[in-house]
Amino acid sequence: MDARKYIRDWFNDFRDTATHEFRQIFSDSGVLLIFFVAGLVYPLLYNVVYRNGVLEDTPVAVVDMADCQQSRRFAREVDATRECRVAYRCTSMEEARKLMEDREVNGIILFPSDFGKKLMNMETATVSVYCDMSSFLYYKNALMGVNHVMLSEMGQIQVERYSAAGYTAQEASQLIKAVPYGENNPYNPAFAYNIFLLAAVLLIIVQQTMFYGMTLLSGTMREERRNYALGLDHGTMINGRGALRTVFGRGAAYWAIYLGIAFYITLIVPALFGMPQRGSFWDIVLLDLFFVTDCVFFCMSWSSLIRRRETVFVIFLFISPICVFLTGTSWPTTAFPAFWRWFSYLFPSTFGVKAYVNMNTAGGDLSTASSLFTCMTLQTIIYFVIASVATYIESIVLKKMDE
């Protein structure tokens, strides 16, 4: 066969496959729901849900057995912190405990009866904090609020004690803050939950909605025993020869749609909600190109396991929340057990999310994501081979079954 005809056929088949896939996508309400409702609305919904990413003014109860000037001041200062608000003053621990069990407060601060006396005697006084561990953010707030006040109160008391011991104010402050420190938390100053989580969730939405949608369609085709490589109505493809053009043709349809969705999710959604966008525009575009390509072949490979249309949800829905943990943005990658680290390499999101976080939210340049880009490229190649082989085998099997 002459090479020109081969190339022409190849491109015709490629174009036909892509067009046909487009038509499939837009005539299937289930896929449209996933691509355009889930893909477009879910990012907005998550932004609304996590809009105020910082838990403020956690209610705490104060049990002041000391009832001295210092304890009252301490409680007032705690009330003034961003983290805590003194919602109740109780006369006994039982009362405070009851409030905590009724979830009226999420923490208890107890000043023991010797609090004032110990401070007068220049000994170490203790203040006890009881934290509700049902959410770690309650715990963090109660602990941080009390610790901030403790540190500032301590500074003042130390000045008094040093001057009582005969030090000048200058000497005292030099001693108390022998090594002062400055805090810088440039990317997420208040440890806001939304800034960290949304950056991770956005790309997972891209990956997962593409996976569910594509699998719905390929499940339908399998139910109807159709396969591009067997030939379309007017196509020229014949058994087994069409695997590559099928993979490229189908892939092109999803690639085009999802580039749009990915641009929307990674560039427009953060702008809509005033989320940090510190990266360069073109870096993010480049990331979208790599990530979407990777996702197309990832989805095509895994969807070859699904034989019937709706089973994808039954079997694979649980993987979406797990993907969030596998990105390593919450539980640190260094603490992953080895098995799960390898398992995480199965998903494009493991690399894509980190690249997005590093470049978009931390404002790093391409070099902060270079190794992640390498991993995504490798992943793309491997999944492309798997998808092609799977398509080839499927066409052979279907051909046999037809005969």
Next chain:
Amino acid sequence: MGRWHEITAVARRELRIMRQRPVYFIGSVCVIAFCAIFCLTFFRDGLPEDLPIAVVDNDNSSLSRNFARQLDATQLGKVVKYDTFAQARHDMQSGKVTSIIVIPEGMYRDVQSQRQPQIEYYLNGLYFVGGALAYKDILTMLNLTNGAVQREVLRMKGVNEEQIMGLIQPIQVDTHQIGNVYTNYGYYLTNILLPGFLEMVIIIVLIYSLGMELKYRTSRHLMQVSGGSIRSALLGKLAVFTVLFSAIGLILIVLLYHWMHFPIAGSIWNMFLAIVLMVLASEAVAIFIIGCLPVPRLALSIGALYSVLGFSLAGFTLPVETMPAYIQGLSVAFPLRHYYLFYCHEVIFGSGFAAWWPEVVHLLVFLFLPLSVLKRLKGAYINQNFPIE
């Protein structure tokens, strides 16, 4: 034929379907088993150890080296040394290190002459747990260092140890973590993640089962077996699924609070009640979704969106009270939310029936949901007049 016969006939038919289609077994038992293994092994350590913390030591004195060694020796931290801040910052932006500490040039000399050299630290709050814990570790070390310098000076001046303690640390905070003494992330997350996965499985599998009757046009056969009664048809199917899901739920509770010894202040028997109620409520939601929308693929997609959102709206990570008011209201529509509140009362505080009975009522209210769609579902099953595609 009596109601009882109809129900058992449907249940027998359902068991036959489950034997023929492995997807039911894979989608319920295998998925939950996988999730349980994931949660129990992934967070195995409870708290991460050896978080990489970058130290840029511009001083390189005995004091600064000692500081780095001490930080390295903490359970949470592991020191990675860098020559320049630029390199360290690059690696923090790449997520390779959680934080950076910059020790100023001449720190030792300045401490000696009480010139108060300032240490700067930088945190990456985008890698959340790692960043927050590194922060805690660094603050502790810096305060200890300050204490150590003071102690050194006061000792030289001949102040006795008791007075030194009073001068260095006039106030100390002692913390009691109620419900999770070891601040174990594994306990914290797994307690709600696993029931959350169960809720997801129930909603999806049940919608799938009810939807497939429509898709494969077997619903008329189902109605025949049930003697034309939609109630018998649903009760028969639910009998099988309730046994299956409740068994999985009860095993999860035994797994968590008995075999894995997760801390529980109250009684494991009450948690059995909670999980069974959550199973029933989730089944009711599934019937409601497919009843409102008797188109299998749409119902499944809606069920998937709903159950993924359930994790966020349970409020066990970011508390619901931070969310906008209308979202707080929405959270009530998720069985997992009520399970979480039940869990807070029973597992964290052990405050018993008096505290959690409202959640029981809320979960029972879900059971009325299916009643509103019975007629519609019956119509769809008999007339098969909704599109399959």
